[in-house]
Structure formats: C-alpha cells, structure tokens
Amino acid sequence: MKKLNIYFTAGIPMLNDTGKVAQLVQESGADMMEIGIPYSDPVADGPIIQQAHDLALKNGMTIKILFEQLAEIKDTVTIPKVLMGYLNPVIQFGFEKFCQKCKEVGIYGLILPDLPPVEFEKKYGEILKKYNLNFIFLVTPETSNERILYLDSLSSGFLYAVSSSSTTGNESSNLTNEDYLNRLSQLPLKNSVYVGFGIKNKNDFELVTEKSQGGIIGTAFVNVLLQNTDWEQKVKQYITSIKG
Template sequence: MSRLQELFARKNKQVLNVYCTAGYPGLNSTRTVMKALQRHGADLIELGMPYSDPLADGPVIQASGSRALQNGMTIAVLFEQLQGFRTEINIPVVLMGYMNPVLQYGFEKFCADAAAAGVDGLILPDLPEYEFETEYGPVIKQYGLDFIFLVTPETSGERVGKLDALSSGFLYAVSSSATTGKDKDFSSVAVYLQRLQEMQLKNPVLVGFGIKDRETFQSACQYANGGIIGTAYIQALENGTDVETATGNFLSSIQ
C-alpha cells in the first residue's frame, strides 16, 4: 500500500491535512515546518510549490508564495531540501502547485525527482483531465505517485465520478468556487458534501478552502474523511515568534 492508502486504512475520520508553502517563512524553513507539523499531529502535509500566478490561492497563500520566491525557492531547491527527508518524516507528503513551473523543470524529471525524494502524490489544479488521461497520467503512474483531482459544488455528478476514478490517494473537495482563505457558511457546504458521501466514491474525500479552526474542521469532518487547512496555518506562522511554537499552538487549537 502507498502511504496515503495506509493512512486512510488506519484512520478514515478526522484526517488533518495541513498546507504549508515551501521556502516560507525562510528559504530553509521547509523541513523545519514539516517536522513541526508531524510532531504536533498533522496526518498529511500538502507542500505548496510557490508560483507567481497561483489561480486557486487567496491573498495570504499568494503572499507566502511571493515571499518564498523572493527567498530563492525553486523546484530544484525544493528537491535539494527534500533529499533524505524520509529519515525524519513518515507521514504522507503531497506536492501542490501549477503546471507552468513543473513543465519548465521537465514533467518526467519532476515526477522522477519527486518519487526519488519520497514524495507520495501531486495536486496540480490546472492540469486538465484530458491531458492527464492522454499524456501526463501514465508518467505520474510510472513513478508510483498518487494524483489528486479537485471537485467543487458545481462539478456534475458524472464528472465527480470520472475524476474520482482518475484520482488515487484521495479526492479534494473544494468547499466553494472561491479562492482559498474565504470565510464559508458550512451549512450550505453540507448539502454538497452529503451528495459526495452518497455517491460512495472510490477515494476518501478531504475538504479544503475556508477551514480555519476547530469548528470548521469538525463541520468538514461530519461528511468527509477530513479537512485541509492552509491559510489559517500560514497566518499562524506569520504571526508566531518561531515555527515550533506557532505550529504547536495552532494544531492544538484544531484537534
């Protein structure tokens, strides 16, 4: 089994996926942040690769990406930082980013280097389904990486089924069509999540966008296998004095 399969086999409720930006708050913070997340109870790390034009990211995550780019973060630097990280970190790690820098790096080289480093899966929101099926999916599979598609409340049932069939690891349920970090009314989201639950999908479902505290995390977990927190954690790092304390305080407030 892959690490993601092992995680959901062992724990299929209240799964906490935390997003962090590689190279933030400092260029060499990546491993420090990842270790702190594992130590304080994150089940899964979504490691963001900063990009100058991030379509789905709200202002806080955009700002963290801009800072990371100014710090000198690139995909090549990230893979250098990830060398040997599996000696310290055993929870699943997925890379989240956009196609442009990945294609510039070289798609197959990217997959090979991610797999060699010990990365478990990829989230590339702007990789179209057709191109995944015809060109990129086989390469991702060749290197043993999971690939996670996103669905939204506007995604038709038929398309949800198709994206679920193409995904492995988990399915990312975006709570609304807005960018990350917006406040959400989770009572309206509940109808959408119930619909996904009733579809008896192949993959576990994690909910992202707008989850920021214990209340919204529990609301997401009511109808899904867990939740994804990004903006609120980046803010905690931004406002904290050090990574360890900020991470400990933040995650203890969620769980």
C-alpha cells in the first residue's frame, strides 16, 4: 500500500484551523501529515507556500501556539505527524525544549532542511534520540549515491526524495526522472522513500509511487486551503480523489 503524506502550513486559513485541517487530512484517508512551521524566509518554498507562511504569520501563528494546538489533537489525530520548518526559529525556541514539546504532543518526527548533517551528527542527533523523534533528510537528483546512503543512515522515519532541484510547487518539477527513481530503488536503503515536490493529482501520485513507497503533496493541497471558502469540503474531495 503506497503512503500518502500531506503537507500544510500551520495557522491557515485562520489561526485556529490547524487542528481542523489535521483532522480532515486524517479522515480523508492520508497516511501521514507534515505540518509546516511558518517562517519569514522560507527559501526552499515556492510562491504558494510562501504565501501560506505570510498568512499564518499575519494570523499570529507562533511555535508556542502551534504546540498548544497540537496538544488539543494529540489523542484524536493519530496518524504520524511530522513538523517541517527551518532551523533558526527552532534554535530561538530552544532545540531541546522544542524536542521535549514535540514528544509531549505526539510528534513523530522533524524535517529541518537547513540543518547540516555534520551538525546533526555532532550536536542534534542525540537530543532527537533522547525524545524518541525521527529526523528526515532530503535528497535530490544531484545527490551522489554515496551521499544518499550517508543521509539515509542518519535518517529515520523515511527518506525525502525531492523530485527535482527546485522550490516546492515548481511546475517544471520532473516527476518522471526515471534514472533518479531507479537509482533510489536500487540502493540498499534502510528507510522508505517518499517523493515530494510537484505532485498534484492521482496520476502524479501513482507515477512516483511506482518506484517509491510514498508521495508527499504540499503546494497543491495548500492551494486548496488558500483558494476556497468551502475548503473543508474541498479538502475531503481532494484527498479522496488521490487515495480513492
């Protein structure tokens, strides 16, 4: 069974909608979710997710508020929840304090794309282990086999395979980069591979999961939240259209 992982930014469309979105993602059949921590300079993200970050920050979203919201859904939203963000706000909050709060509210793992693997090994890996948190690294088509194996050895939960070296939601994301997906499928990886960036519909999802264990949808889903006043209904329809 191929896994569907849905990303959305915390604190949109309105500040207190995070829990409601998470509940709908679970009810609609997704296997996992990534909840984005809004940040003022999300360099790896395209315009739609940048717009979501801006809106969430305008709505007043903070890490403290996010943990309060996550505590409220801890017992009802039981599919794995991953927090995705940038290192700077986490360090400002306090890395160990952040990990401790993650454990308290039932977080499965973290994705911090700008955390260097060397720093992870020297400093942060032990803290994550202490609080039983997975950490997911990203690889791209340009990542060498040797480095993919290295990042896989540090990762737990899954390995995030970026479909192309671009920002999220890029229309030119090459989902059918067969050489890359073949290469990943032939390496002796310890983690499942989830492909992300550019997946928009059922066809895309089926395409990337022919040679991987899961697909991650972010920009297309965030767009549903941003563009529709009746987003609750649209969210269900959208996820069901991919999983159905």
